[in-house]
Amino acid sequence: MTESIENILKSGFGIWRKNHNIALPFLFNLFASFLLVIIFIASLFLILAIPLTLDVQRITNSSSNIAELMDVGSVLMVVLLFVIFVSLYILVNSFFLAGAVGMARRAIETKRTSLNDMVNSGKRKFLDLFLAQLIISVSIILLFLFLIGIPILIVTKVPVIAMIGSSLIEFGGNLLGLLVTVIAILFIAVPFAIVISDLGAIEGLKRGYRFFMDNKFPVMLLWIFVKYASEFMGYAIFFIAAIAFSLGILSVPIPSDISAISSFALEPLLMSLSLVFIIAVVIAILVSLVISVFVVSPLMTVWWSILYMDRVKSHQRKNDRIY
Amino acid sequence: MTESIENILKEGYRTWRKNLILGVPFLLSSIVTLLVIFATLLLSILMSIPFFSQMMGNMQEGMPNMLLAFLLLVLLFTITIFLITLINAFFSAGAIGMAQKAIKTGKTTLSEMIYYGKKKFLSLFFAYIIIFLITILGFLFFIPAVIAFLLKVINVGISLLVFGFATWMLYHLALNIILILVSYAIVVGDLGAIEGIKEGYRLVMKNKLSVVFLFFVTQALLWGCGLVISVITSLMNVIPLLGIFINLGIWVLYIIFIVVVITPLFMVWWTHLYMDGTGMKPKEIPTELPTTSVQAPEIPTHEPIYV
Numbered sequence: 001m002t003e004s005i006e007n008i009l010k011s012g013f014g015i016w017r018k019n020h021n022i023a024l025p026f027l028f029n030l031f032a033s034f035l036l037v038i039i040f041i042a043s044l045f046l047i048l049a050i051p052l053t054l055d056v057q058r059i060t061n062s063s064s065n066i067a068e069l070m071d072v073g074s075v076l077m078v079v080l081l082f083v084i085f086v087s088l089y090i091l092v093n094s095f096f097l098a099g100a101v102g103m104a105r106r107a108i109e110t111k112r113t114s115l116n117d118m119v120n121s122g123k124r125k126f127l128d129l130f131l132a133q134l135i136i137s138v139s140i141i142l143l144f145l146f147l148i149g150i151p152i153l154i155v156t157k158v159p160v161i162a163m164i165g166s167s168l169i170e171f172g173g174n175l176l177g178l179l180v181t182v183i184a185i186l187f188i189a190v191p192f193a194i195v196i197s198d199l200g201a202i203e204g205l206k207r208g209y210r211f212f213m214d215n216k217f218p219v220m221l222l223w224i225f226v227k228y229a230s231e232f233m234g235y236a237i238f239f240i241a242a243i244a245f246s247l248g249i250l251s252v253p254i255p256s257d258i259s260a261i262s263s264f265a266l267e268p269l270l271m272s273l274s275l276v277f278i279i280a281v282v283i284a285i286l287v288s289l290v291i292s293v294f295v296v297s298p299l300m301t302v303w304w305s306i307l308y309m310d311r312v313k314s315h316q317r318k319n320d321r322i323y
Numbered sequence: 324m325t326e327s328i329e330n331i332l333k334e335g336y337r338t339w340r341k342n343l344i345l346g347v348p349f350l351l352s353s354i355v356t357l358l359v360i361f362a363t364l365l366l367s368i369l370m371s372i373p374f375f376s377q378m379m380g381n382m383q384e385g386m387p388n389m390l391l392a393f394l395l396l397v398l399l400f401t402i403t404i405f406l407i408t409l410i411n412a413f414f415s416a417g418a419i420g421m422a423q424k425a426i427k428t429g430k431t432t433l434s435e436m437i438y439y440g441k442k443k444f445l446s447l448f449f450a451y452i453i454i455f456l457i458t459i460l461g462f463l464f465f466i467p468a469v470i471a472f473l474l475k476v477i478n479v480g481i482s483l484l485v486f487g488f489a490t491w492m493l494y495h496l497a498l499n500i501i502l503i504l505v506s507y508a509i510v511v512g513d514l515g516a517i518e519g520i521k522e523g524y525r526l527v528m529k530n531k532l533s534v535v536f537l538f539f540v541t542q543a544l545l546w547g548c549g550l551v552i553s554v555i556t557s558l559m560n561v562i563p564l565l566g567i568f569i570n571l572g573i574w575v576l577y578i579i580f581i582v583v584v585i586t587p588l589f590m591v592w593w594t595h596l597y598m599d600g601t602g603m604k605p606k607e608i609p610t611e612l613p614t615t616s617v618q619a620p621e622i623p624t625h626e627p628i629y630v
Contacts, residue, residue, distance in 0.1 A: 004327035006532055167560035174554045181550070217329060221540070228539040235496065242489035246482040254477040 003310045005221050012303040019107045022100060022298040025118050029096035030293055033089060040085040047077050090137065094130035095122040100298070101195040104305040121195055128194050131201035136187060143179055147172035185223055186212050192308040215311050222307055226300050233291055241284035248276035326599045328536045335592040342425045345418060345591065346583035348436050352414035353582050356407050363403040367396055408451050413444040418587065419510040422594040439510060446509050449516035454502055461498070464491045500538060501527050507597035526600050537596055541589050548585065552577050 003011075016022065102121020107113040151172045155165035190208030193199055199207055212219050252272045339345060371392060420439020425431040464487040471480035504526050509519035527534050556573055559566045597603075 005329060006327055006536070009532065164561055164563060167557060167566075171554070171557040171561060174550075174557045178550055178554050217333075221329065221332075221536075224539050224543040225536060228542060235492075239489050239493060242485050246484075246486040246489075249478050249482040249485065252478050254481070 002218075002314045003306070005218060005225070008222070008303060008306045008310070009225070012299060012306050015104075015107050015111070015302050015306075016299050018111065019103070019113050020294070020298075021113065021115065022103050022107065022301065023294040024115060025096040025100040025103065025122075026293045026297040029093055030289065032092045032096070036085060036089055036092065040081065043081060044078065047081065048074060086137075087134070090133050091126070091130050094133055095126035097191055098122045098125040098129045098195050100301050101191055101305060104298075104301045105196050105309070107302065108306055108309060125195045125198075128199070128201045128204060129191055132190055132194060132204050135201065135205065136183065136190075140180060140183065144176060147176045147179075185219065188212070188219065188223065188304065189308055192304055196305065196308060197312065211308065211311070214315065215307075218307060218311065222303060226296075226303070230296055233296065234288070237284050237288045237291070240287050241280045244283045245276060245280035248279055249273075252276060326595075328533055328540070331533070331537065331592060331595045331599065332540065335595045336588065338422075338425050338429075338595070339588045339591045341429065342421070342431050344431065344433065345421055345425070345587035347433060348414040348418035348421065348440075349582050349586050350579075352411055355410050355414075359403060359406055359410065363399060367399055370395060370399070409444065409448055412447040412451060413440040415506055416440050416443040416447050416510050418590055419507060419594055422587075422591045423511045423598070425591070426595060426598060443510045443513075446514070446516045446519065447506060450505055450509055450519055453516060453520060454505065457502075458495070458498060461491050461494045464488075464494065500534065503527065503534065503538065504593065504597055504600075507594055511594060511597055511603070512601065526597065530596070530600050533596060533600070537592055541592070544585065544589075545581075548577075548581070 096118075099118030099122035102125070103113040103115075103117045105121075106117045148169060151165070151168040154168065187205065187208050189211040190204050193207040193211060194201070194204035197204075197207060252269070254269065414436070417436030417438075417440030420443070421431040421433075421435045423439075424435045465484070466487075468480055468483035468487045471477075471483050501524055502520065503523070505520050505523035508514055508522040508526065509516065512519065512522055514522055552573065556570045559569045559573065562569070
């Protein structure tokens with residue numbers, strides 16, 4: 001006795017409509033990530049700029065370029081910084097994702113949820129979720145190094161025809177894309193296994209994988225629906241950007257006779273055109289962020305939580321009936 | 324809508340597996356279409372030869388003849404397009420009829436294809452033409468932009484062009500989804516062209532979620548196949564010269580695969596959805612219990628219950 005996908009979609013939609021606060025963890029995550037990026041860029045600047053200012057003598061004496069001034073030490077520092085910030089990003093993301101799943105679960109069970117659920121869930125499970133996400137991220141990075149790094153190494157070290165080299169890299173890229181998609185589907189239930197079933201990182205990974213194996217069809221269907229619904233959302237955003245662009249163009253004075261534009265009138269014209277274009281793109285990015293944070297992410301979380309809880313319950317019921 | 328998308332997909336797949344002959348109408352349609360195109364190309368080359376030799380001789384005298392040749396070519400291409408649409412209508416009607424029979428009785432044969440093809444190809448053909456005209460209507464969205472350009476108001480023109488393009492894309496997308504059940508309404512529902520279009524529209528509006536879901540699933544399947552093929556072809560590209568020929572072969576096989584395997588499967592799914600939406604499917608005994616939980620009725624008591 002299981003819920004059909006349509007019912008899951010409908011009830012999930014209803015729950016989301018009554019509990020818009022499920023969007024809050026994703027909003028906080030967005031702000032926190034933004035902050036992290038700014039701090040990362042700032043520290044990058046500090047790391048690279050300080051040795052440069054100290055070596056002012058070297059800069060003025062020789063005509064070497066920046067790349068030569070960056071020795072192995074600073075490159076290692078940059079990589080280390082990058083690793084630290086990516087780990088921090090995944091950590092923050094795990095906290096808010098765990099919080100969101102906890103809120104979704106409470107909303108499904110009791111029709112209402114609050115930020116308390118987010119904090120409780122986040123505090124309890126962020127470490128397990130962080131470890132699980134770290135394991136998956138590291139695996140993907142290893143795959144990347146193997147499938148794309150090795151071809152790049154081959155191309156640069158071994159004298160092969162350029163065409164074969166680029167085809168090898170292209171093949172590596174295609175295969176990587178395919179494998180990452182497969183991994184994403186295989187382990188999509190992991191956050192829900194960790195938070196809702198209260199498991200550790202390794203147990204959560206195993207359980208998430210087993211959940212897919214036991215419920216391949218519903219998982220694929222929901223994944224397909226979410227993927228294409230997001231894509232169509234993208235079309236809507238493109239439409240909004242086009243409208244913004246077309247409205248903005250109205251303010252750009254383009255003379256009726258294109259051939260009569262003098263050379264020095266052309267540059268400000270192109271600049272205002274590019275400005276309108278950039279504004280339209282910025283509007284599109286903002287709208288897509290808003291839709292992603294307030295609609296897509298909470299809906300997705302609720303839908304997957306319902307599917308997970310429903311199938312686990314029916315699985316338990318089946319086992320209870322046997323014994 | 325009584326059936327869930329999972330059932331439609333599962334049963335549709337089962338029906339298709341037992342009736343792989345459903346690929347035949349699509350294969351025949353492609354082959355006949357290719358033959359017609361080939362014949363047209365040959366004919367157009369043959370027609371142009373006497374005019375070219377005349378053109379070489381005298382430009383001034385050759386002008387009206389060239390115009391005649393051009394008009395004849397346009398006529399030839401229009402006739403070809405009509406012919407191809409007619410052929411497509413015949414085989415599509417046949418295929419949908421076969422699918423309907425397979426869903427109702429479990430088995431189908433090529434004689435159904437001929438029967439339904441002959442019976443419904445004209446209605447389907449007219450529906451195709453009407454749909455084509457409705458699609459062309461979308462170009463009306465560009466008229467404001469054209470007017471603005473003619474009036475020399477360039478910035479308004481560009482603005483209306485971008486807006487018109489975006490609206491045209493949206494119109495096209497919506498039309499694709501709204502008219503998706505028209506062929507099935509015409510063949511399975513035995514309706515005329517206009518009735519079929521109206522019924523197709525009505526059904527899509529009534530079953531938006533199922534239609535959208537099935538649309539997503541078909542797109543996803545095509546995308547998945549494309550992903551696998553691109554991985555294989557990019558691998559073959561690594562092999563220097565032989566790789567290109569292998570890829571050519573892979574592409575041909577892929578196209579045949581799409582025509583003979585994927586397209587009939589999609590068609591069976593849509594036929595299933597149509598028949599389910601209009602209650603034409605032989606109802607099976609549901610193996611799933613309804614999921615709505617019934618609460619025990621509360622009996623209000625004012626006195627203590629004595630057990």
